[in-house]
Amino acid sequence: MTTQPKRPRDLNQWAKRMVDIATGEVTDHEPTPEEQGKSARAVARGKLGGPRGAQVRAANLTAEQRRDIARLAAQTRWKKSD
Numbered sequence: 001m002t003t004q005p006k007r008p009r010d011l012n013q014w015a016k017r018m019v020d021i022a023t024g025e026v027t028d029h030e031p032t033p034e035e036q037g038k039s040a041r042a043v044a045r046g047k048l049g050g051p052r053g054a055q056v057r058a059a060n061l062t063a064e065q066r067r068d069i070a071r072l073a074a075q076t077r078w079k080k081s082d
Contacts, residue, residue, distance in 0.1 A: 020026040033043045058066065 017026065021028045034040065061069070
């Protein structure tokens, strides 16, 4: 994955970067996922994670499974460290 270079601190380097952008040698926009070689479907699936993914998982668990997970989490949280 190519990263966007940071803005140079040196004034001469910054001026050179502005000239490169103006002449078209370098682009001044964030590359899209497609430009980075990622498929649009993979990007869409990646956005499904996080809080929404946890809600979907919790909806698919039975009450007993949720209770077991909560019990294990509480035991881990209150376990004495040696």
